[in-house]
Amino acid sequence: MAIIKPRVKSPKKAEKGEVIEIKALISHPMESGNRKDKKGQPIPKNMIKHFKCEYNGVVVFEIDFLSSTSANPFLTFKTVATESGELVFTWTEDSGNVYSKTSKITVE
């Protein structure tokens, strides 16, 4: 099984009120449950179903991944830099496994 590794690229510094762009990637097979292996056995469903970004505890962006999302889902979104603090990114798998990553931001 592939190693599931979350990665995030977000600015370290921003001006107050600036709209910042955040890129988040998780290496994940995202099996939809529709495919079959070489022996014709269905490959069990294994998807990331949900992603959210919290800015100092406030949810600023969420996404529900559905069956037609590609493997290794890459994501770009924006948020307003309001204050210095922590950005917490959380990916939730169908099975309930949670992967998370934290990054810090300084707002001047």
Place this chain on the structure above:
Amino acid sequence: MTRATKNFNRREVLIGTGAAIAVAGLALSSPAAFAGTKSFEESYKKITAGKTLLEGRIDLDVPEIAENGNSVPLSVSVESPMSEKDYVKTVYVLADGNPSAGVATFHFTPRSGEAYAATRMRLAKTQDIIAIAEMSDGSFYKIKKNVKVTIGGCGG
């Protein structure tokens, strides 16, 4: 009386429990089996039931031709001030030719700053991609774009 009750307890209850478990099992397994595989019509109806879809404000950026259906970039943006009073709540993205139409559902907040998001999707064949934006005032905007897929990306 005591004996009859006992018999009832032992046998009938066991049979009854077995049946109940079987029924519960069926009830549990059927929605689960269809949970991830909603057809396009089903998903589309669920989102838009009884609502008027307006044109404009929403923009969907997808390639005209995708060589590999396994990973097709997609980005959506919606014109909105993104203030507490007027912002984009949700953007649904659907692919009408996939076995399961749902691509992703984006949830924005006024803190998002801009209603913009990008990700990648799987496409089984040449088809239309539909994005529907739900605004905080309850109005809906829609856009449809066609993507030509050279090699499908859903196993087949």
